Amino acid sequence: xxxxxxxxxxxxxxxxxxxxxxxxxxxxxxxxxxxxxxxxxxxxxxxxxxxxxxxxxxxxxxxxxxxxxxxxxxxxxxxxxxxxxxxxxxxxxxxxxxxxxxxxxxxxxxxxxxxxxxxxxxxxxxxxxxxxxxxxxxxxxxxxxxxxxxxxxxxxxxxxxxxxxxxxxxxxxxxxxxxxxxxxxxxxxxxxxxxxxxxxxxxxxxxxxxxxxxxxxxxxxxxxxxxxxxxxxxxxxxxxxxxxxxxxxxxxxxxxxxxxxxxxxxxxxxxxxxxxxxxxxxxxxxxxxxxxxxxxxxxxxxxxxxxxxxxxxxxxxxxxxxxxxxxxxxxxxxxxxxxxxxxxx
Ligand SMILES: Cc1ncc(COP(=O)(O)O)c(C=O)c1O
Numbered sequence: 648x649x650x651x652x653x654x655x656x657x658x659x660x661x662x663x664x665x666x667x668x669x670x671x672x673x674x675x676x677x678x679x680x681x682x683x684x685x686x687x688x689x690x691x692x693x694x695x696x697x698x699x700x701x702x703x704x705x706x707x708x709x710x711x712x713x714x715x716x717x718x719x720x721x722x723x724x725x726x727x728x729x730x731x732x733x734x735x736x737x738x739x740x741x742x743x744x745x746x747x748x749x750x751x752x753x754x755x756x757x758x759x760x761x762x763x764x765x766x767x768x769x770x771x772x773x774x775x776x777x778x779x780x781x782x783x784x785x786x787x788x789x790x791x792x793x794x795x796x797x798x799x800x801x802x803x804x805x806x807x808x809x810x811x812x813x814x815x816x817x818x819x820x821x822x823x824x825x826x827x828x829x830x831x832x833x834x835x836x837x838x839x840x841x842x843x844x845x846x847x848x849x850x851x852x853x854x855x856x857x858x859x860x861x862x863x864x865x866x867x868x869x870x871x872x873x874x875x876x877x878x879x880x881x882x883x884x885x886x887x888x889x890x891x892x893x894x895x896x897x898x899x900x901x902x903x904x905x906x907x908x909x910x911x912x913x914x915x916x917x918x919x920x921x922x923x924x925x926x927x928x929x930x931x932x933x934x935x936x937x938x939x940x941x942x943x944x945x946x947x948x949x950x951x952x953x954x955x956x957x958x959x960x961x962x963x964x965x966x967x968x969x970x971x972x973x974x975x976x977x978x979x980x981x982x983x984x985x986x987x988x989x990x991x992x
Contacts, residue, residue, distance in 0.1 A: 650955060650956045650974065650978045651973070651974075653957050653958060653959040654971075655848040655930060657971070658973055659851070659853070660851060660888050661851055661896075664851065664888040664892070667890065668885070668888050671883040671884050671886070671887035672883060673881035673883035674883070675880050676879055676881070676882045677880060683890065684882055686886075687702060687889055687890050688857070690894070691857045691893065692859055696833035696837070697861065698862040698865070699862045699864075699866075700865065702857060702885075702886055702889070703855070703856050703858055704855065704856070704879065705847075705855075706731075706817070706819045706845045707735075707739065708872070709843030710732045710739075710782075710817050711744070712871050713843060714782075715874075716841070716864060716871055717779055717780045717815065717841070717864075718740075718780060719779075721745055721776055722780075723748075723769065723777065724779060724780045725749050725759075725768070725778060725782070725812075726751070726782040726783075727751060727757070727784065729753040729790055730750075730789075731789070732748075732782055733750055749778070751763045751764065751767055755790060755791070755924065756925060757791075757794075757795050758795065759803075761802055764781065779813060781803060781812055781815070782814075782815045782817060783800065783817070784817040784818075785820075785821060785824045786823050786824050786931075791926040791927070792820070792823070792930055792931030792969075793928045794824045794928055797830060797834065801838060807838075815841045815842070816839040816843070817843060818836065819844060820848060820849065820930075821842070822844065822900055823904070826901050826904065827904060827928060841868075842858070843857065844856060848971075849900050849930060850893060850897070851971075852892045853885065854888075855888070896972070900930065903929075907929065908927060910927075910982060910983065911926065911927050911932045914986055919939070920934055920936060920990065921934060921936075922934050932969075933961055935966075937964075948960060956981070956982055
């Protein structure tokens, strides 16, 4: 069987999910009449202690809807230069919302320096775009699947309040942060006006993300979801899978974190492999190959592929390996052995 470590997005729906999908009660969700979607949205809003929630097709759409809801054309959003929304969401905020990304350097722990945020906020002046919002990411994907310190988000929120800015969290892997910190989703998101999190990554659902916020925010977001074509009909069949993920699969993310650690420890023993600092905190292992090893990352990943192991390339000499529901202890040992073979001179 193929060992697919490229991402936790490759997880397949579990048998319990397929059963729940088959039995799901459905209705027209654009009319807000799908009982399974309504139940999932209410549960998610309660969990994050927000007033309301909205089921959306993807994390990308959740982030886009949040930005379009908070901002007007020509507004500016402060975000990290390694944010998923900046790097990998096809420029949707600019293409569809006319929103200007004001990127600031992400530190290796996923934070942006507070002084840099403070300095980036525009004064009220007819020449300047209006700074409208700040987006953070937790866990932070490109920074290594790292968890944002809770105290840090409080500090950013203080700045946001002072300048009347909205705070959005791209919490695609929020529950990895919850499990890692042993905090609650509500505590980790208390500072944010809006939060998106994914059901389709470590939580194994085939499709779906949730956007949470105040009732007024979600009412506006629901209209924008329709505008961007994300209003779905008898979508309880998908929400049912998300329900199983959110109510039964959060605690098992701990297994992914444990396996990522074992994987990193095993790989770190192989000459020529360096695990990046900060990695792994959750379910992502970021590693680099010493340039003196005369093999490119694509050569290495091609050789691993012959052993039915798929990995993600990250930078000129690097890889990202992501553990998830479909990666067991045996897969971890096979991966370490395969790297060991490929790295032999
Ligand atoms: C941090 C982060 N945000 C957002 C997304 C987008 O999610 P989706 O693939 O559901 O659009 C991803 C996807 O990997 C992600 O890693």
